[in-house]
Amino acid sequence: MLQIEILPTSPTETNEFEKAEWSAVDEEHWGREIEWKLVDYRFKALLDGKIAGIIFGKFEAGTTYVDNIITGKEFRGREVGTKLMEFIENWTLEQGGHKVWLVTHKKWRANSLYLKLGYQVTATLKKHFLTEDFLLYEKFLTE
Numbered sequence: 001m002l003q004i005e006i007l008p009t010s011p012t013e014t015n016e017f018e019k020a021e022w023s024a025v026d027e028e029h030w031g032r033e034i035e036w037k038l039v040d041y042r043f044k045a046l047l048d049g050k051i052a053g054i055i056f057g058k059f060e061a062g063t064t065y066v067d068n069i070i071t072g073k074e075f076r077g078r079e080v081g082t083k084l085m086e087f088i089e090n091w092t093l094e095q096g097g098h099k100v101w102l103v104t105h106k107k108w109r110a111n112s113l114y115l116k117l118g119y120q121v122t123a124t125l126k127k128h129f130l131t132e133d134f135l136l137y138e139k140f141l142t143e
């Protein structure tokens with residue numbers, strides 16, 4: 001029996017392995033050479049010079065995941081969230097992307113914001129964060 005050890009590592013140590021191994025598999029998966037563009041993003045919305053809201057997540061292979069959007073309590077309902085979402089949609093197009101996606105709890109008020117902006121619920125993630133059901137929202141930007 002092989003003795004296999006699993007240990008923590010870093011991107012620096014594994015980048016070369018990752019690149020070489022994936023490029024060998026890309027031809028099989030996609031039938032061509034592909035670029036898997038990855039960008040971590042984080043933006044702030046300023047109102048009168050103060051941080052009124054933030055949005056962050058990851059752009060990956062044409063899709064932007066909104067991991068987190070929050071506005072300051074005193075700024076809510078003043079379109080800061082709308083502006084952050086619209087900004088990230090335009091930024092996604094600038095990155096060459098076609099879609100924004102996120103998940104939210106079905107009972108949270110943010111649902112109406114996403115629906116207003118044209119996002120569609122395409123799945124329920126059962127017993128997801130803290131074992132609660134979450135909704136998957138998607139918006140296609142180039143159709």
Ligand SMILES: CC(C)(COP(=O)(O)OP(=O)(O)OC[C@H]1O[C@@H](n2cnc3c(N)ncnc32)[C@H](O)[C@@H]1OP(=O)(O)O)[C@@H](O)C(=O)NCCC(=O)NCCS
Nearest residue numbers: 069070071076077078079080081082103104109110112113
């Ligand atoms: C959701 C959130 C980012 C929207 O930002 P915002 O600046 O308030 O949004 P806008 O003013 O552009 O749009 C208004 C919409 O935001 C949401 N919203 C407004 N006030 C809110 C509040 N006090 N709490 C939660 N959501 C609120 C509602 O969907 C609202 O639409 P509605 O008036 O039709 O119900 C913000 O309210 C917030 O930070 N909520 C708490 C954190 C959160 O739930 N983040 C989303 C996780 S998926």
